[in-house]
Amino acid sequence: MSAIDSPLDQRPVNSLKGAGPRVAERLLRLGIRTVQDLLFHLPLRYQDRSRLSPLAALCPGIETWVEGQVLDAGISAGRRRSLKVWLGPVDLPTGEMAFGQGLLLRFFHFSAQQAAAFRPGERLYCYGEVRQGPQSLEMIHPEYRFQRGDPSPLSAHLTPVYPSTEGLSQRQWWALTEQALVLLERWPLAELLPPEVLAPLGLPGLNDALKFIHRPSLGTPLAELAEGRHPAIRRLAFEELVAQQASLRRLRRAAHTLAAPVLVGDGRLVGGLRASLPFQLTAAQERVIAEISADLKQPRPMRRLLQGDVGSGKTILAALAALQVVESGHQAALMAPTELLAEQHQRNLSQWLAPLGIAPVLLAGRHKGREREARRQAIASGEAQIVVGTHALIQEDVVFRGLGLIIIDEQHRFGVHQRLKLREKGRTQGLHPHQLIMTATPIPRSLAMTLYADLDLSVIDERPPGRTPVITRAVPDTRRDEVIERVRLACLSGRQAYWVCTLIEESEVLECQAAEETARELQARLQGVRAGLVHGRLKAQERDAVMGEFAAGRLDLLVATTVIEVGVDIPNASLMIIENPERLGLAQLHQLRGRVGRGAVESYCLLLYHPPLSEIARERLAIIRNLTDGFAIAERDLAMRGAGEVLGTRQSGVLQLRIAQPLRDQPLVAPAQRAADVLLDRYPEFVTPLIDRWLGEREHDGGV
Incomplete structure (x- = not known):
């Protein structure tokens, strides 16, 4: 099948007119490779370009089309060189109007050819925001076209404004999406959500939703579109959430089919550490360590996210979990993003565990030559029962004797592949290591349940006694x-x-x-x-x-x-x-x-x-x-700034949603989770195409 005849998810965007190599390269910056990708690149906002306002009716703050004739044009040297074009009514003889009563068009970037085209008497249409200038009303860098037999520019629908990149104008976006919508009529995208999932929500079909979002009908409330309340936007957000949840649930189900070492332990080391602690664990810590301990006793790999506010006492829980692993004859590894943090963990663990005869081994980038070799040998022989390190732990020549538990601190600072490499080092005789992921970054529960649905969630929601609030x-x-x-x-x-x-x-x-x-x-x-x-x-x-x-x-x-x-x-x-x-x-x-x-x-x-x-x-x-409560603060932060900014775009391995917004679309998350289960149970043939459509290479592969 040629590119011209292929479905839209396979049809390259450079097959469109006006999408040559340079434009295609710019589209690629935004992740747009195919016509389907282009259709899923949604407008940021919309303009109503259906009105033509008389010059006499203009007022500051409105965006509108105006029609007029050039009264005069010239280049002003001033503080900043600019091209000024005075516009008057089309039915007024040139020269019969005072300049201050018309509309001033101002251009700061222009060519000599452009300046010469604004001859007195020329008629043109202009679109832009009307502002109050020092002399009269103005438009700064308006769009314009000369009236030389061209049809009226008035639009029959709301005009989309697309998020863009340098070198791509809105006019190019409109031309490309217009072609994509024509192709959509011929090759509609497959409906991958069955009626039993969509009907209860009253949402439109996928193709109708896409057509509407790119070319909304006049009269559609702009606020409904801007706030994502329109059914067409909700339809796309819902499908993306279903794809995301299906991906995470598929990972979770796959993880449950894997085997892991059953790490029961005899309680000797765990009891010894508890007895030596100069403080009591809080009720929240006791609850969480019970959850972790129960997971380690299962024959399938633990995949647990431990959230704890700063100073909530996550490290002592990691130590107790590691001791249960050591009691069972296996090794535990703790990977931290910096040498400083790794050393800190090693220092704390050593203080707690030395009386029990356990010396955690540190492996970091600064260890070279014989020192590094000695540490590497201790890990390979199993002499190092607990290993603390940085990225050095995932280097090729680092081999474990029997890695039963991986603890990853501040997991968002590691890339997905770094985490996978460490997990692979624990695969022996068909068994996979347990995983405990810790973060001190408070993530609102609503967001955590959306983004980390493949993990079990534990939260330390209580501060240890004796900590004085700052x-x-x-x-x-x-x-x-x-x-x-x-x-x-x-x-x-x-x-x-x-x-x-x-x-x-x-x-x-x-x-x-x-x-x-x-x-x-x-x-x-x-x-x-x-x-x-x-x-x-x-x-x-x-x-x-x-x-x-x-x-x-x-x-x-x-x-x-x-x-x-x-x-x-x-x-x-x-x-x-x-x-x-x-x-x-x-x-x-x-x-x-x-x-x-x-x-x-x-x-x-x-x-x-x-x-x-x-x-x-x-x-x-x-x-x-x-x-002072980090989770209460995170909820307020999420409400004020949105998920993207709260998490940060640099988080490695955190799935970035394209259309759905976890806070705005929270009412859709539970239905999306139910829909994902329906697809996995009754329509498995839809799952992979749906995930490929929305996630593609970005599918969350944080480690089965």
Whole structure:
């Protein structure tokens, strides 16, 4: 079958007129390879281009078509060179109208040929937003076309505005999608959701929904489209959620067909650690460790996500789980994203486990030569019963004797394939290792159930006793001198402090420069205070070395970018300053704040903001001041910013939804989960095509 005759999911987008190599390359940036991909690239918003407004009826703030004739045109030198075109009514003789009473078209980017085309008397249509200028009403860079026998530009439907990339105009999007819709008439996409799934929701068919979304009829409420409430948008969101849930449920079912070692243990080591702890586990910790222990005793691999707010005590649960594994004659491995965090885990585990005769082995990138070989041999022989490491654990020559449990800390910092590599190292004689994934990033339960439906979920929703909540204050940067003095007093009294630099501009380079300048300023002003600097452009070894000095108490002040938000545990640090907190999300602010308040001393977090604050920024800072529960904060963050921003687009292995929005479409999640089960049980032939349609190469393969 040729590309021209193929179905739309196989038909390359470059088969469309106007989609040559350069345009196809730009479409590929947006993940558009086929005509079907193009159809699933939905508009951001819509414009009503069905009206032609008289010049005399214009007012600021409206977007509309106008018709007029050129009265005069010229290039203005001014502060910024621009082409100005005065437009008057078409029925007015040239020169009979004062310029201030017409409409001024202003172009800042133009060619000489373009300027010459605006001759007095030429008639044209213009579309744009009307603004109030210093002399008259204006349109800045309007769309326009000359009236030279062309038909009226008025649209018979709402006009879509597509999310785009550099080099692709809206006119090109309209031309390409117009062709795609014509092809859709000839080759409709297969309906992969049976009537018994769709009928109860009253949603339209897939092809009708696509046609409507790309060319909505006039009179359709714009708010209904913008807020995703229209049935056509709900139909696509629902199908995408069904595909996602079917993918995750298929993974879950496949995992249940695999065999895993049954790790019962005799309770000797677990009991020994419990007896030696200087604190009691909370009820939440007891509940979670019971869930993990029960999973390890099953003949199928555990796949559990453990969520716990900063300081909630996840590491002790990891230790208890690892001891149950060791009691059963197997090894446990804990993989952390940085050497600093791996060393921290190894240090904590060693303190707890040394009295039991167990010495966790650390394997990191800095281990070279004979030292590395000795550690590698200890892992291969089984002498190393508990192994802690970074990406070094997944290198080819690292072999385990009997890996029964994999614990992955801050899993979103690892790519999917890195996690799979570690899992494969535990496959022996047809058995697969158990997996425990830990995160201190609070994810609202509604979102976790949508994105991690292939995992069992455990939540530590209780703080250990004795942890003093961090006192949070918002301080304008006009009081910067007072804040610096407070840092000086804290450090000279034997405490440690963080100073976190963020910028309004989204630039890691500029952010690092700001951190360097802040470090120089603070070092000059804080005589006697030992300061260090870490940021994202330092090599990992350099960054870890500075963090190690801070952890050892040889530095009093750490100036940093947001690279420190996860995993740093310095009980002596009791003061944190966060510059420009108004540009960070609530969850990130809470993570940063969690670096202090880890000891028994009263701790403070000062949010050094730049006034004036927007209404949203004021609301965000008020939330972080008044709430200390990470899950409550995450729910508010999700409501304010949406799932994409809360999770961050860089999360490796977290499925990115194209159309559905977990918060907006929450009412569709439960029906989508039921529909996914119906497909898997009764229509298995639809499952793979549906997943391929929506997820393709992005299918969540986080490890069966």
